[in-house]
């Protein structure tokens with residue numbers, strides 16, 4: 504399950520039984536379904552659905568589960584869409600609610616601390632401090648409300664979001680409040696935004712198994 508025109512689906516298709524793509528844009532959904540149809544892939548294997556935004560942020564709304572065919576997903580992936588969501592807390596709770604016990608949620612998006620670029624590429628030793636933070640996305644997109652989180656996200660923010668959605672926990676054995684191993688965070692790749700190199704992170708959380716009776 505993911506958002507957008509289906510670029511990631513193509514990469515993942517060989518490894519999964521079926522994919523349901525979700526987006527609030529009917530245009531994206533139509534592009535996705537047209538591409539699937541052109542490739543002769545059956546709808547049961549790959550399809551996209553347009554879901555109104557309020558259903559995605561309304562946690563445990565049965566209408567959403569119904570639209571998705573009352574499936575519990577093994578994996579939910581959301582790539583480069585979190586910066587659009589007004590509330591990343593409610594969308595994460597919604598995605599968590601759609602996972603089966605033991606299911607994984609993966610989020611990829613822009614990390615909030617850009618790395619200064621040198622003429623030879625990004626300079627790892629020259630990370631900007633949080634106080635130097637500048638908007639990562641173009642002002643126009645932010646002013647128009649298309650981008651809600653113009654600074655991207657920090658690792659701490661993602662941890663808090665995953666903990667609150669029940670996809671990560673604070674390790675009870677740790678005196679320093681370390682996060683447990685259900686949550687992982689890594690830098691997947693780098694991109695350029697407004698001429699600056701930015702990190703693209705990959706955050707993963709796991710839904711707990713149902714307690715044994």
Ligand SMILES: C[S@@+](CC[C@H](N)C(=O)[O-])C[C@H]1O[C@@H](n2cnc3c(N)ncnc32)[C@H](O)[C@@H]1O
Pocket residue numbers: 505506507508509510511526527528531556559581582583584587588589
């Ligand atoms: C930058 S594109 C990423 C597309 C794709 N996931 C990819 O990685 O190529 C962002 C997508 O998020 C969708 N989107 C924007 N706001 C949204 C919202 N509030 N809820 C759900 N999807 C949203 C847009 O329609 C668009 O398809």
